Every structure is written in C-alpha cells, then in structure tokens.
Amino acid sequence: MNEREFGLKIKQQLDRSLNLEPGTLAQLKRAREQALTRQRVTEPAFALAWADAIVGRLWGNPASAGIALGGTALILALAGVNYWQHTPSVEEIADIDAALLSSDLPINAYLDKSFDTWLKRSQP
Amino acid sequence: MGEISEDIDLASRSELDEFLASVERRAYKQARFAVRDEQAALDVVQDSMLKLAEKYGAKPPAELPMLFQRILQNTIRDYYRRYKVRATWVTQLSSILPGRAGEEETDPLETMAPADGSQQALGPSDHVQNSQLIVLIEEELKTLPPRQREAFLLRYWEELDVAETAHAMGCSEGSVKTHCSRATHTLATALKRKGITL
Numbered sequence: 001m002n003e004r005e006f007g008l009k010i011k012q013q014l015d016r017s018l019n020l021e022p023g024t025l026a027q028l029k030r031a032r033e034q035a036l037t038r039q040r041v042t043e044p045a046f047a048l049a050w051a052d053a054i055v056g057r058l059w060g061n062p063a064s065a066g067i068a069l070g071g072t073a074l075i076l077a078l079a080g081v082n083y084w085q086h087t088p089s090v091e092e093i094a095d096i097d098a099a100l101l102s103s104d105l106p107i108n109a110y111l112d113k114s115f116d117t118w119l120k121r122s123q124p
Numbered sequence: 125m126g127e128i129s130e131d132i133d134l135a136s137r138s139e140l141d142e143f144l145a146s147v148e149r150r151a152y153k154q155a156r157f158a159v160r161d162e163q164a165a166l167d168v169v170q171d172s173m174l175k176l177a178e179k180y181g182a183k184p185p186a187e188l189p190m191l192f193q194r195i196l197q198n199t200i201r202d203y204y205r206r207y208k209v210r211a212t213w214v215t216q217l218s219s220i221l222p223g224r225a226g227e228e229e230t231d232p233l234e235t236m237a238p239a240d241g242s243q244q245a246l247g248p249s250d251h252v253q254n255s256q257l258i259v260l261i262e263e264e265l266k267t268l269p270p271r272q273r274e275a276f277l278l279r280y281w282e283e284l285d286v287a288e289t290a291h292a293m294g295c296s297e298g299s300v301k302t303h304c305s306r307a308t309h310t311l312a313t314a315l316k317r318k319g320i321t322l
Binding site: 018020034042 | 162169173176178180182262276281322
C-alpha cells in the first residue's frame with residue numbers, strides 16, 4: 001500500500017468519526033452563526049494588507065506585541081541619541097555668531113565668492 | 125477610499141454558511157487532535173470562523189477552503205504559543221512563590237502529550253465512537269509531531285494538493301512531502317504494531 005492509498009484509508013476512517021455529540025454540534029453552530037453576523041460583505045478597493053496582518057498578529061499575541069513595543073522604543077531611543085549628537089547646541093551657535101561679529105573682518109566678506117576661494121586656497 | 129461591491133463573485137452569507145457547515149466538524153477534530161482539549165478546540169474553531177468571516181468574508185467561495193485552512197493552522201499555532209507563554213510564567217512564578225520550590229519544572233508540550241495507551245485524551249465525544257479502530261487511529265494521530273499531523277490531515281483528509289498544503293502551512297512543497305511521508309510511516313508502523321491492517 002503506497003502513501004496515497006494509506007492516506008485515503010485513514011480518511012475513510014476519520015470521516016466515520018464525524019458524528020459529534022449534540023452539545024459540540026450546537027456550539028459549532030453557534031460559532032458559525034456568530035461568524036456570519038460579522039461577515040465582511042464588500043471587498044475594500046485599497047487596503048494596507050501588510051499593516052492589517054501585522055496588527056492582527058500582534059493583537060492576538062502578547063509576546064510578539066511586547067517584542068514589537070520594545071523594538072520600537074529602541075529605534076526611537078537610537079534616533080533620539082543620533083539627533084542629540086548631530087544637532088549643534090545653542091551655546092555652539094552663539095559662540096560662532098559672537099566670533100563672526102567680533103572679528104575684524106566685515107560680515108559681507110563671507111558672502112564674497114572670491115573670499116571663499118581665497119580661503120580655500122590659503123588652507124594648508 | 126472607495127469600495128467595490130462585485131457581489132457576483134463574492135461569497136454570499138448563505139455560501140459562507142454552507143462552507144463553514146461543511147468544514148466545521150473536520151476543523152473541530154483537527155483542532156482536537158492538536159490541542160487535546162474539547163473546549164480549547166471549540167475556541168480555536170470559533171476564532172478561525174470569525175477571522176475568516178471578518179477578514180475574508182467577501183472573498184470568492186472558491187478561495188474560502190484554502191484561506192480557512194491557513195487561518196485554522198495559524199490559530200492552532202497561536203494557541204501553542206499562548207499555552208507555552210502561560211506555562212513559562214506559571215513555572216517562573218512557581219519557582220518564586222514559597223512552598224513550590226521543590227517541584228519539578230515541566231515542559232508544556234510534555235504535559236500535553238498523552239502517554240501511550242492512556243485514556244487521558246479521551247473526552248465525552250470519544251465515547252460515542254463505536255469503532256475501536258477509529259479511536260486507535262485518532263490516538264496515533266494525536267501522538268504525531270504537530271507539523272507531520274498538519275501536513276497529513278491537510279493532504280489526505282482535507283484533500284489539498286501538495287502546493288495548497290504548503291501554502292496553508294507556510295512551508296515548502298518539499299517539507300510537505302517529507303512531513304507526509306514520515307507521518308504515513310509512523311502511523312502505519314504504529315497500527316501494524318497493534319495488529320491493525322487497513
């Protein structure tokens with residue numbers, strides 16, 4: 001007897017086991033009727049299927065939801081540190097402004113392209 | 125965001141009712157084999173029906189069997205995960221609480237597996253089975269590894285082909301063939317050991 005024949009024999013036996021108790025059948029019927037009351041009757045034209053799938057999975061799984069929340073918090077924390085490190089502080093900006101205003105060089109010199117070129121060439 | 129309402133190809137309420145009625149018993153038995161608890165199996169089937177109706181109730185009737193099987197298998201897997209998480213917490217708390225420290229740690233899957241030949245998994249519905257053979261087959265199915273049982277039942281009881289089974293299980297077709305082959309071998313050997321020939 002090959003695998004398929006064996007599978008079909010088992011199927012025949014299992015099909016005979018479907019005479020369930022009336023109480024179980026009643027509960028299945030109730031479950032079916034409840035499901036039917038919530039049937040979606042139209043297909044949405046646009047749907048964020050991936051978002052729906054992710055939210056659906058997280059909603060039913062507290063462990064995954066915890067991991068997702070932890071991951072989100074970590075990403076936000078890293079983004080915050082990155083922002084803090086790469087944003088000049090008020091004191092640094094004030095120092096640059098003070099240096100510019102107090103230097104002997106007129107402010108307009110910084111807007112002069114020739115001065116900019118000279119500055120680049122004069123750098124070692 | 126607009127919605128289309130091509131009701132011609134979509135499952136009507138009566139079609140969904142008919143479909144669910146046609147699969148509910150097998151779905152219950154499948155869940156029962158997997159979770160080994162009557163009420164938990166009913167909950168699994170109810171959750172699966174609700175998910176199908178809420179999310180895919182407007183799909184064409186031809187797509188419903190595949191979608192339902194996928195949802196059912198995922199719901200069973202979610203049950204396993206919740207069971208394992210709950211058992212882990214219980215174990216952790218038991219080790220903290222006084223008076224429980226001496227107790228042996230238990231693996232949730234071990235506690236779920238019935239001992240060979242025991243009557244543990246027999247519930248009220250099993251008593252109405254008038255065939256000892258069916259009971260024996262069901263007992264052997266319960267002792268199969270979950271993925272093997274899943275593949276075997278989807279292929280031969282639900283009559284899905286290899287590709288459909290792979291899609292429902294979320295694995296490759298090769299894995300389905302392997303699981304089915306191993307399940308067949310294990311079942312055949314177990315039944316033969318008990319002197320049963322089909």
